[in-house]
Amino acid sequence: MVLSADSHQLFHGYHKAGKVTPFKHLETAMPAPALTGPQYLREGLKLVLSPGLRLFVLLPLSINVVLFCGLIYLAVHQFELWVDTFMPTLPxxxxxxxxxxxxxxxxxxxLMVFFTFTVVANIxxxxxxxxLSEKVEAVVRGVDDSPDFSWAELVAMVPRTLAREARKLGYMLPRMLGLFILSFIPVANIIAAPLWxxxxxxxxxxxYIDYPADNHKLGWNEMLGWLKxxxxxxxSFGGIVYVALLIPVVNLLMMPAAVAGATLFWVRERGADALPVTQARG
Structure with missing residues (x-):
């Protein structure tokens, strides 16, 4: 994998006797400098575009494109049948x-594709x-620069991942409701927009940072505490991701880039410090 100078600094490992030793055992002696939010996203984008990780981006995107093409085909077919049936009944x-x-x-x-494509892509x-986060961390720590794809491994992660997504919704929806109500309260609604x-x-x-945290089995409350x-x-990281995801079409590439950037965030901001001692040493 060809990397820029910045990307080489992100690989937490060293070569010895032709083998790569994970950097996680050297973090105390050789701490890596943290990056800014935009730098994390930029380096994340470089990683997901590299040959070793590109498949993990193209696969969900391809599934989404095929799904929408099928739905559009069915919609056109049904609409054509409806027009052929409806038009002869008119004067x-x-x-x-x-x-x-x-x-x-x-x-x-x-319009429907524009407003729903990203939502469905997220799901x-x-x-x-x-x-993807698991594989990016393997690359970043120098364990494997071209991780293999495994359907069995992916399927095994689905229940836990979906349960975690439900937990995020449980955190987000009540707060959105509170902000929505605040938006209609006179005077107080002045601060609603910046709070949103x-x-x-x-x-x-x-x-996005929850993905690497969840891979390390860090509990929801512990993950929030670490972020706080x-x-x-x-x-800083959330802000640049927020802006990047507002750009149509580009946001499809920014989603996996944000996952990779968040994984870099986890590694470079020493996310292992948030883990139980026995787990952090594993």
Whole structure:
């Protein structure tokens, strides 16, 4: 894998006798400097575009594209049948509607794809993200620069990953409801907009940094406590991810890049310190 100078610094390992020794055993003696939020995302993007990890990005994206192509095909087929059935029942002078219905249908489909593609991509990629984070950490720590893909390993992670996603929703929805109510309270609603923004940035940090934390079996409350102990670093990373995910199309690549960047965050910000002693030494 060809890496930039910055990326070489991210690989926490050293070569000895032709073998790579994981850097995690040397962290105390040779602490790696932390990066800024934008740097974590940039290096994460470089990693997911590298040959060894590209498959873990292309697979969920391909599933999403195939799913939407199938849904669009079915929608076009059903709409065509509906038009063929409906138009003959109309008076002749309304036949011009056939030239209006199809453009309206195309616009509607495009709008639905625009607003739902990313949402569905997040749902589909959720099991892949934990898997991707695990493989990125293996690369970053110098354990394996080209991890193998395993369907069995991926499937085994699905129940735990989906349960963790449900826990995130349980954390997010009540707070969103509180902010929604605050938005309608006179005077108090002045602070609603900045609070919405701050909460969105915080949730981006939680959403993506939780993947490496969960891979290490760090409990939900412990993960939140660790993020709060690194509040400004977390908000810096969450802020750049929040902005990147607002860009249509680009956000499809930014999602896996954020997973990789969050994994770098976990390693470089010494996430192992948050683990139980026996687990951190493993």
């Amino acid at each position: 002749h002078w309304l036949s011009f509607l056939s030239y209006i219905l199809w453009p309206l249908f195309v616009v509607l489909v495009l 589909i990629s959720a099991p892949f993200n934990g898997f 923004l701050l909460f969105g940035v915080w949730m981006m940090a939680i959403q 102990s690194k509040r400004w670093q977390s908000l």
